[in-house]
Amino acid sequence: MSQCCNPGQAADNVPVRSHQRICPNDGTKGKPVELITLKSLLIGAALEKLDPQSTYTFCPSSNCSVVYFSNTGQTFTTVELKVPVFQKDSNEQIPSCYCFDWSRQRIREEIEQTGTSTAVASITAHIKAKRCGCEVNNPQGVCCLANVQQTVQQIQRSLSSSSGTSAS
Structure with a gap:
């Protein structure tokens, strides 16, 4: 690898x-x-x-x-392709991280339930343990961490703006 x-x-x-x-x-x-x-x-x-x-x-x-x-x-x-491509498909079930099954939906559900996401920390720990296989799992062929960070930020913004809207 x-x-x-x-x-x-x-x-x-x-x-x-x-x-x-x-x-x-x-x-x-x-x-x-x-x-x-x-x-x-x-x-x-x-x-x-x-x-x-x-x-x-x-x-x-x-x-x-x-x-x-x-x-x-x-x-x-x-x-x-055998898999859908994160950048080209906005479906919530599409992986943001192809190695460890972090989808937009999984990230959203975790943030809704706990107020935060462990996705970046979890993936980072797996990377340090040399478990990732991005070159064979991710259509980009490189690490997904930037995609996951972006997804977490977008979902946090979306949830905070929708909660701010419902409070008015």
Whole structure:
């Protein structure tokens, strides 16, 4: 397994052979992704078309069905993955953390019940224990912690604004 969750390891540290990282479908700047991520997450029919000599990039745009694109123009869309993509699907059950099953719903329920979320601390503890497998579980191919932190903050803001609204 790679060092996906080591401190200082960012998506930009994934080796990339020179190519534009702009999604051919919507123009969003993408992040490089390792081949092992595609091999792990593409459905069989899509995997059969994978060019292992190409360099692939993840498109994070929520408005684009392309998940991966290559330096040769090949694309893979959401329907060609085994899992839904957090950035492209706002469904509450979609994982924010693919390794440890933290979904928006689980985070929301915990905050509603306890007033706080243990998601970030729990995932961080698993990372320190070298249990994460982001490169094979997360369509981004890198650590999900930033997604989880963002999700926690969004839910906390949403709940505090709705409780402020109901108090008026």
